[in-house]
Amino acid sequence: MPITAEFEYVKPKDMDEALHVFSFYREKARALAGGTDLVVHLKENLARPEVVVDLKALEELAVFEMKGDTLRLGALVTFSDLIASPVVKNKFPLLWEASLTVASVGVRNRATVAGNICSAVPSADSAPALAVYEAEVIVRGIKGERRIPIGGWFTGPKKTALLPEEIVTAVELKVPSRKNAGCYMKLSRYDGEDLAQGGVAVLAFSDNTYRVAVCALGPKPSRCPGTEAALNGSKLGEKVLARAKEAILQEVFPISDIRSSKEYRLHMTQIMLERALEIAVSRLFGKGPKYGTENIV
Amino acid sequence: MKKHNIEFSLNGEKVALEVEPSDVLLDVLRGRLGIKSPKVGCDRGDCGTCTILMNGKTMRSCLALAVEADGADLVTLEGANSRKWTQKLQKKFHEKNAFQCGFCAPGIILSATELLEKNSKPTAHDIKEAIAGNLCRCTGYEPIVAAIEETVKGK
Numbered sequence: 416m417p418i419t420a421e422f423e424y425v426k427p428k429d430m431d432e433a434l435h436v437f438s439f440y441r442e443k444a445r446a447l448a449g450g451t452d453l454v455v456h457l458k459e460n461l462a463r464p465e466v467v468v469d470l471k472a473l474e475e476l477a478v479f480e481m482k483g484d485t486l487r488l489g490a491l492v493t494f495s496d497l498i499a500s501p502v503v504k505n506k507f508p509l510l511w512e513a514s515l516t517v518a519s520v521g522v523r524n525r526a527t528v529a530g531n532i533c534s535a536v537p538s539a540d541s542a543p544a545l546a547v548y549e550a551e552v553i554v555r556g557i558k559g560e561r562r563i564p565i566g567g568w569f570t571g572p573k574k575t576a577l578l579p580e581e582i583v584t585a586v587e588l589k590v591p592s593r594k595n596a597g598c599y600m601k602l603s604r605y606d607g608e609d610l611a612q613g614g615v616a617v618l619a620f621s622d623n624t625y626r627v628a629v630c631a632l633g634p635k636p637s638r639c640p641g642t643e644a645a646l647n648g649s650k651l652g653e654k655v656l657a658r659a660k661e662a663i664l665q666e667v668f669p670i671s672d673i674r675s676s677k678e679y680r681l682h683m684t685q686i687m688l689e690r691a692l693e694i695a696v697s698r699l700f701g702k703g704p705k706y707g708t709e710n711i712v
Numbered sequence: 713m714k715k716h717n718i719e720f721s722l723n724g725e726k727v728a729l730e731v732e733p734s735d736v737l738l739d740v741l742r743g744r745l746g747i748k749s750p751k752v753g754c755d756r757g758d759c760g761t762c763t764i765l766m767n768g769k770t771m772r773s774c775l776a777l778a779v780e781a782d783g784a785d786l787v788t789l790e791g792a793n794s795r796k797w798t799q800k801l802q803k804k805f806h807e808k809n810a811f812q813c814g815f816c817a818p819g820i821i822l823s824a825t826e827l828l829e830k831n832s833k834p835t836a837h838d839i840k841e842a843i844a845g846n847l848c849r850c851t852g853y854e855p856i857v858a859a860i861e862e863t864v865k866g867k
Binding site: 423521 | 713714716733734735736739752755756757758760763769770771772774775776777779780819823826827840841842844845846
């Protein structure tokens, strides 16, 4: 299908040039990294930019490194880069696990983590993992840099805190200081390439505290503070589980759509929470299934 | 709109052409360069039939602007014979009747080529994961997975 919309294409050689283009064109400029969402939107006339700004020549966006206890994922880092990284697998295994569920290899070779959170669809698979690791999104505009905690990043379906004159330069994650283990449960119609009908990420700590986040179960990916409060301070047991499963129903707002009904999503939210908690806790003690796709619901 | 002069390597040969910003790579390959192995299927990145290798990695040519290919090394099935696994895979697919209509085959052969270049001892799970983004509506996948497994074993 050809793209019927007309737009200019620019590929800035340095950050200054890129930021000037965005400060001039604002909403009429669209950033291009992997293009796996943008090109679809251009074909379907959902995006009507005057200029498409290809960021792939900006070396500082390609940074992918661990400094001290902070991992910097430049805006050009793809899901395949992330999956191939032993550092991510060892230090942020939950993000590694979630990345394996994103689309398929041919898409992951191009699609970036930054693009995933900029598209900000409710089912963004990277979002619950970034939420429980309390990632920060680093954005830059002509006036300077801002650091936005992931908790304040998503403002609605396909909406973010990014201003029209800004671009995302990186996502940063800190290795949690306490011993932890996680699990990402993704509910999809088949094992393979599918959007999430629902996703639940759990990060369990050795001091019996927990972080829980979801995607595709409301208008935006989000943390579940009520569920965390029901769990915190307790060893995982039948009573605690029952409390958490009640609490999470107050924090998810699924809809019925082509992929499943609201009732099914609510039912499965509890099951995913239970399984993710059990797996995360057993991983904490060196047991449970290894990180990867085998344990997807 | 301002046109762009781009250059890239296509199956080992230099190609130079002028493209519009809105030209999609897949359409340029098929319509202007006569490269017909990548097919137009879903045209939105779900089916994998437009798969090509860009700088050694599989990608959806329906999800890239042609202008993004400037400076890249592109390989389509037409030019993949020099790669270690491609012809072996094709022979085994032929033997195992892993093609029926053949529409998905170029994409699946390239996805399998990429897999085997990275991992020459894949498990059945690795194989399924590697071709999860390539839809086949004829074979039910079993002969495809078997063909890839047997290519590795060199049977």
